[in-house]
Amino acid sequence: NAGVMQNPRHLVRRRGQEARLRCSPMKGHSHVYWYRQLPEEGLKFMVYLQKENIIDESGMPKERFSAEFPKEGPSILRIQQVVRGDSAAYFCASSPKRGGWEQFFGPGTRLTVL
Amino acid sequence: QQQVKQSPQSLIVQKGGISIINCAYENTAFDYFPWYQQFPGKGPALLIAIRPDVSEKKEGRFTISFNKSAKQFSLHIMDSQPGDSATYFCAASSGETSGSRLTFGEGTQLTVNP
Secondary structure, eight states: OOOOEEEOSEEEEOTTOOEEEEEEOOTTOOEEEEEEEOTTSOEEEEEEEETTEEEEOTTSOSSSEEEEOOSSSOEEEEEOSOOGGGOEEEEEEEESSSSSOOOEEOOOEEEEEO | OOOEEEEOSEEEEETTSOEEEEEEEOOTTOOBEEEEEEOTTSOOEEEEEEOTTOSEEEETTEEEEEETTTTEEEEEESSOOGGGOEEEEEEEBOHHHHTTOOEEOOOEEEEEEO
């Protein structure tokens, strides 16, 4: 059973470009969470999605960031007009159920904004 | 009220010793408390987790102690090994009010000397 998959593993963008980060949850998992880890810091919740629905986006910056989890295909975290402060590791986690169940993390995408 | 406070920030232990990491929380709605282990360049890996209806949970060399009245929980690593050297994060979630998004502590960098 493959784990959570994320791609790309490393992404370099120049200021003003767009970044698209992809996450495929574990087989049988329909709940996806995105977290951001700034250098030397802990993980911060960004958004929680189920298939075709955003359940909780309370951790998402108000501008430039969006997320989706379509009926078919991976979940995507999209950052428009990236700035240097967006440089971080972005982790996706998946869970089989809602409500206090184990979340399994992917290897992360390390975004560097030049 | 959503914060989880973790200490110490860093910890150095001799091989065979006991590593102890502590966390405290404020939100009494939290009902799930996992610990994650993260190696450099990797995603967090679920280590062990506890729910507030028990005071202790042990899995191999890893033990969680939970004090509901004090709103504190801790991770004990017995017979610490150099391979345990990693960053450890405590976390908490509440399925009812937050959709089970995880709130993480700041992390503890553990070094086990041979």
